[in-house]
Amino acid sequence: MKTTRQKYLAPTATAILALGLVSCGNGDEEANGEGTNDEVEITVVGFPGLFAQQFEELVIEPYVEENPDVTIHYEEQSNSADSVGQIAASTGNQAYDLAIIDKATQGGANEQGLFQQIDSEQVPNIDNLIEDGANAEGYGPLIYVDSLTLLYNTESGIEPPTSWGDVGDSRYENEVVLNIANAMGLSLIVGLAEQEGNDYTESIDEEIEFLSEAADQVQSFSPNPDVYTAVASGSAELGIGWYARAIDFAEENPSLGVVVPEDGGVALTPTINLVEAAPEEEAALDFLNYAIGPEAQAALAREGYYGPVSSEVDMSDEELTISASPDGGILTGGTIPDWDYIAGVTSEWIERIEREVIAQ
Amino acid sequence: MGNLIVNLQLLRKPAWLMVPAAILLAFAFLLPLLSVAQMAFREPSTIGITDGPYTVENLTQAVSDPFYWGVIRNTAVLALCVAVATTILAYPVALLITLSNPRIRNILLILSVSPMLMSSVAQTFGWVVILGPRGVVNTALSYFGVDHTIAFIGSMSGIVIALTEIFLPYAVLAMSSGFGRISPGLVAAARTLGANPVIAFFRVTLPLSMPGVLLSLFLVFVISISAYVTPQVMGGGRVFVLATQIYSHATITLNWPLAATLALLLLAMFGLFTALSVAARRRFSRRGVTQ
Numbered sequence: 175m176k177t178t179r180q181k182y183l184a185p186t187a188t189a190i191l192a193l194g195l196v197s198c199g200n201g202d203e204e205a206n207g208e209g210t211n212d213e214v215e216i217t218v219v220g221f222p223g224l225f226a227q228q229f230e231e232l233v234i235e236p237y238v239e240e241n242p243d244v245t246i247h248y249e250e251q252s253n254s255a256d257s258v259g260q261i262a263a264s265t266g267n268q269a270y271d272l273a274i275i276d277k278a279t280q281g282g283a284n285e286q287g288l289f290q291q292i293d294s295e296q297v298p299n300i301d302n303l304i305e306d307g308a309n310a311e312g313y314g315p316l317i318y319v320d321s322l323t324l325l326y327n328t329e330s331g332i333e334p335p336t337s338w339g340d341v342g343d344s345r346y347e348n349e350v351v352l353n354i355a356n357a358m359g360l361s362l363i364v365g366l367a368e369q370e371g372n373d374y375t376e377s378i379d380e381e382i383e384f385l386s387e388a389a390d391q392v393q394s395f396s397p398n399p400d401v402y403t404a405v406a407s408g409s410a411e412l413g414i415g416w417y418a419r420a421i422d423f424a425e426e427n428p429s430l431g432v433v434v435p436e437d438g439g440v441a442l443t444p445t446i447n448l449v450e451a452a453p454e455e456e457a458a459l460d461f462l463n464y465a466i467g468p469e470a471q472a473a474l475a476r477e478g479y480y481g482p483v484s485s486e487v488d489m490s491d492e493e494l495t496i497s498a499s500p501d502g503g504i505l506t507g508g509t510i511p512d513w514d515y516i517a518g519v520t521s522e523w524i525e526r527i528e529r530e531v532i533a534q
Numbered sequence: 535m536g537n538l539i540v541n542l543q544l545l546r547k548p549a550w551l552m553v554p555a556a557i558l559l560a561f562a563f564l565l566p567l568l569s570v571a572q573m574a575f576r577e578p579s580t581i582g583i584t585d586g587p588y589t590v591e592n593l594t595q596a597v598s599d600p601f602y603w604g605v606i607r608n609t610a611v612l613a614l615c616v617a618v619a620t621t622i623l624a625y626p627v628a629l630l631i632t633l634s635n636p637r638i639r640n641i642l643l644i645l646s647v648s649p650m651l652m653s654s655v656a657q658t659f660g661w662v663v664i665l666g667p668r669g670v671v672n673t674a675l676s677y678f679g680v681d682h683t684i685a686f687i688g689s690m691s692g693i694v695i696a697l698t699e700i701f702l703p704y705a706v707l708a709m710s711s712g713f714g715r716i717s718p719g720l721v722a723a724a725r726t727l728g729a730n731p732v733i734a735f736f737r738v739t740l741p742l743s744m745p746g747v748l749l750s751l752f753l754v755f756v757i758s759i760s761a762y763v764t765p766q767v768m769g770g771g772r773v774f775v776l777a778t779q780i781y782s783h784a785t786i787t788l789n790w791p792l793a794a795t796l797a798l799l800l801l802a803m804f805g806l807f808t809a810l811s812v813a814a815r816r817r818f819s820r821r822g823v824t825q
Contacts, residue, residue, distance in 0.1 A: 255788045258581050279788075284582030348667070348683070355771065356786050392687060395771030398662055409668060517580050521787040528782070530602055532772055 202516060214457045215245045217256045219317070220274030221444070222250035224419060225478075229274075232473040237464050244457055254279035261288050261449055268451045271458035271530075274317055276357065277443045277513035278520060284313050289447040291329040295523065296459050299467040304501055307466075307483045307511060314447030315466055318474055319437030319481030320496045321505050322361040322419040325405045328431040332411050337435045342388030349411035351397035351404045358414055359527045360520065364511045369437040375515055378523065385531045395532050406430035415479040416442065417498045418479040438508035441481075441500060481505055567801075574794035584790050593797040602779075606799065609775040610758035612693060612765065613758035619698040620705040621750045628746065629739070630717055646706040654700050658764045661696040662687065662788040665768075677730050688770030697758055704757065705750040712746025745820040756804055776800045 201469075218234075220226065226248060234246045251257040253274035261270050261283075275283065282492055294300040300308050300315055307316045332345065341350055354362055361409045366381040367374040374381070389395075391504035397404035402411040402420060406427040417439065418433065424430040446465055452458050464470055471482035472489055481498035482489070494502040500510060516523070577586035631642045643803065649657070664670045665686035665804050672683050686692035716739060724734040762777040770779070776796055783793035 194773065253785055255581060255785060279581050282547070282579060286579075286581065355782060393770075396769065398764060398767050410664065520580070520699060521578075521789050524782070524787045528774070533601075533604075533774060 179278045189279050213243050213245055214454050215247065216271045216454050216458050216461055217247045217249060217262060217269060218272045218274065218459050218461075219270050221254075222252055223259055224422065225252045228474065228478045232477055233465050235462055236469070236473070241460075244461070246354070246461065246484065248277065258283045258286075258288060262286065265451075270449045270455055271454050272454040272462060273314075273330060273447045273449055275447065277316070277445050278357070278360075278517040280309075280445045280447065281514045281517050283447070284311070290450050290452075290455075291315055292448055292459065292462075295489055297463045297466070299463050299486075301485045302468070302484050304467065304483055307485075309445070311496055314393040314445045314462075314484045316443050317446040317465060318418075318444060318471075318478075318483060319498050319500055320419075320444075321481070321504060321508060322358060322414060322442070323364060323417040323420055323439060323504075324433045324435055325401065325413045325415050325420055326431040326433065327405050327408050327411045327429055329429045330408060330411045334431055334433055335435070336433070336506070338362060338369050338531045339384070339397055340435075341414065342384055342391070344391065344411045347391040350392045351394050351401050351410040351413040352388075352392050352416075353397060353401050354395065355524055355527050355532065357442065359417075360516055360523055361442065361511065362414060362518075363523060363527075364509060365435070365437065365440040368440070368509045369435075375512065378526070382526050382530050385527070386534055389531050389534060402427075402430060417504060421479045434504045435509075439498070439505045439506055439509060440488055441498075441510040443510065443513060475499065475503075544619070562655055568783045570794045572796055573791055576800050578789045578791045578792045581788055584794075590641070592791045594796045596792065596799060601776070602796070602799075605776055605779050605796075606775045606803070608690070608773060609777075610802070610803065611761050612697070612761075612775060613755045615690075615694045616697040616701060616749045616758040617755040619694065620701050620754045621709070621747060623698065623706035624702055624709055624750065625743075625747070628706050628713060628750075631706070631710050632713040642712065643707075647703045648702045649700075653802060655763050657700050658696055659766060661692070661764075665695065666693050687768060688772040690769075692768040692774055693765050693773060696764050696787045697727060700764065701754045701757060705754050708750040709743070709746040711750040713743050715742045715745075726820075739816075745815060748811060748815050748818065752807070755807055755811075759803055759807075760800060774801075 184229075189204060210437070220229065230248055230278065234248060237242060238246060249260075249270075257273050257275050258279055261268070261273055264270060265288075271285075273289070279302060281290070284368040292300070293312060297315075303315055310313055324338070324340065326332060330349075332349075335341075335343075335346075340346070341352060352359075352362075362385075363378050363381045364374055366372075366384060367378065370380065372380055394404070395409050397410065401415045401422040404410045406415045406423065407431045408429065417434070420430065420432045424432050441532055446462055448455065448458060466483055468482075468484045468486040468488060471484040472487040474480045475482040475487065475489060476493055479497050481500055481503050482494075484500070487494075489497075491502065495504070497503040498505050500506060500508060539712070573584045575588050575590065576584040577589050577591070578584070579586060579753065606791045610825045625648055627642070631639050631646065634642060634685055662669070666672070667685070669686075675684065686695065700785070716733050720742070721734050724738045729737060759775075761775075762781060765773060766778050766781070769775075776799065780800070782792045782794045783789045785797065
């Protein structure tokens, strides 16, 4: 015969667990500050890591100081697809106001109706953007410019690389690290094509063939913990990486050399977008205007080495020269890829890199 | 009839205890699994969102492409090698634990599972330091006159070595719990009847330990086929297994339907191996009863 304790033990345990789970959910909502109406809260979703940290310090914090009634949450997502996925999942009860995503992902998101078109009446600083800074169809403008760059170990005694083609030079046999089954690989293909005067929208056969031959001397296609550390530590002598991240890393690790090839850098151009049905549209537009404006852009360029997208930035030539600026900086004369085109062939290009270069 | 009522009453009590876990599994596993299954039959988009028309093209692509057959083969070979290696290495340890007195047994068990306290990511990076081109092993080999670097990183061998060490405690635990029928008395009886230690092991201990061995092979195989971090790090990007390809399609090429299709293939591998494992366990159980 069941005792009273036995009879009620399991249902009670179940109820306690269920209540626990429910209260955990409620806890999150309270932590997010839901239910308070006396301030404006903007949620920005974007890239993680170093950029998130710099964007908080250099853009969000100064803006909030000037606008104390505004709170800005920056939500890190591992990549642009995850950001877009979060925004799509929130459709109908949108949680996000602004999204910082790759240009290659922006076109598809625009087609899905996830972002709004904006104009210079809503965002006056759009009129002050560098060439190609504004979106031709009126969607979100560029938020910064970065560039693919060559990395080498300054203590290994090797001659510094000068060209994208050096990744296939036998001088660096088994000393090259290439993390190329991603946007870096797409950019490298564009850089190699530009160097040879090829049109990458026609064919990338030559570039894939070159990389396939270079693969024999590649030490790793997945350097750990990342390409910057691998080269700086001497585990490898040559690699490719993103300029702003590399320069920031090199400041504390002089063994990392950063070289923009003679053929010119290849630009990475992330965008900032107003989400469709953003909960705080007016405040979000004001922050977007600040983020692409001269003050925030100068801060990102000075402290983060990103290329400024505002043509109004008040920076010395020296400051501009070491940023990833396409107008006075390291990207001057470099390549700005057609990321809208690349978005349509990303899957095909990555597949060719994996099968014909890495897995050969 | 009376027996049936008694059985139903017995079933009812544990059924209550299963409710919390069942609810959690339904929300955290079953619903996402159904979502993945329907995603696998959608047309891909350039940004990953999967609300296009239904299609079987992803499945056709995955099962007709030799590249993916190579990926499936890599995954199966890796999991099998790791399962066999961990089981062989863990067997003596598990046997020692089983045959020890309770106090020593507990100490040995704690020591055996203590590596599980460390993150598998940290363990993997430890192996990078040991097996890397300028790592401990290659440096030692060069000291002894070996003039070329052995490429553990970027090869299947490096992944097998690292995963074998990482999953060793699971094999010890699985076999320790599966060695319940082994008794020092049975071995002593075999010796008394004239069997030497080797014959006693092969005729008594090994057959009785087979349920534990099969459990270990099964457990390590299923956790190995879905391992991501170690194959990615130790493979140096050169070794493709299903988990690394799923990650690549989900986050880089943004082909979520193909990623979902590969995830279903991984699940199918798991199902197939589970069926084989259950059949093998039944066979050994029957043989054990007959003997």
